[in-house]
Amino acid sequence: GWGSKKKREKPNILITGTPGTGKTTTATALAESIQLRHINIGDLVKEKNLHDGWDDQFDCYLINEDLVCDELEDLMEEGGNIVDYHGGDFFPERWFDRVVVLQTENSVLYDRLTKRGYLGQKLTNNIECEIFQVLLEEAKGNYPEEIVVALKSDCIEDMNRNVATLTDWSDEKREKEGE
Numbered sequence: 616g617w618g619s620k621k622k623r624e625k626p627n628i629l630i631t632g633t634p635g636t637g638k639t640t641t642a643t644a645l646a647e648s649i650q651l652r653h654i655n656i657g658d659l660v661k662e663k664n665l666h667d668g669w670d671d672q673f674d675c676y677l678i679n680e681d682l683v684c685d686e687l688e689d690l691m692e693e694g695g696n697i698v699d700y701h702g703g704d705f706f707p708e709r710w711f712d713r714v715v716v717l718q719t720e721n722s723v724l725y726d727r728l729t730k731r732g733y734l735g736q737k738l739t740n741n742i743e744c745e746i747f748q749v750l751l752e753e754a755k756g757n758y759p760e761e762i763v764v765a766l767k768s769d770c771i772e773d774m775n776r777n778v779a780t781l782t783d784w785s786d787e788k789r790e791k792e793g794e
């Protein structure tokens with residue numbers, strides 16, 4: 616009827632968090648576990664040129680948010696997507712059934728980013744981003760509180776537990792929608 620929310624058979628999950636917290640590793644494992652489509656926004660932006668050039672200051676592509684949203688609209692409406700990105704304030708709220716914010720202890724994150732070759736300001740910016748819980752605040756500001764969940768991602772056990780938790784939740788949701 617009027618105003619009723621469209622139900623997706625399969626859920627859409629946003630996995631966000633500071634670079635290095637384990638978004639891509641977790642999303643890859645989860646996609647395999649529950650047979651959903653893993654969409655790595657960074658890769659998509661590069662592949663489909665959904666950017667306005669290279670940002671020298673931040674050492675990354677200047678993502679074109681409108682192009683990204685246009686590109687994904689049909690897939691998101693269909694459902695069954697795991698979106699992997701260190702942000703999410705420009706995605707429509709209606710897209711997601713669950714927003715997961717991964718969090719990593721500082722010294723652990725420092726080591727991961729150093730291994731990745733991050734240095735100087737880029738390293739400091741990302742560590743500060745984690746300390747001030749920027750992605751969690753952003754998620755809480757953009758999505759209903761009840762769909763946002765912060766999960767610790769310090770070690771492999773954490774990751775396995777997170778994948779299991781999200782798999783259970785997705786199965787429950789599918790059963791409910793199937794009733």
Ligand code: ADP
Nearest residue numbers: 634635636637638639640727768769770771774
């Ligand atoms: P992101 O996509 O958030 O930048 P990645 O998934 O690329 O993070 O992970 C960064 C690095 O940290 C990788 O080498 C990955 O193997 C490792 N890693 C990620 N999550 C965990 C975890 N929970 N426990 C141990 N290592 C992890």
Ligand code: MN
Nearest residue numbers: 638639640699
């Ligand atoms: Mn990644």
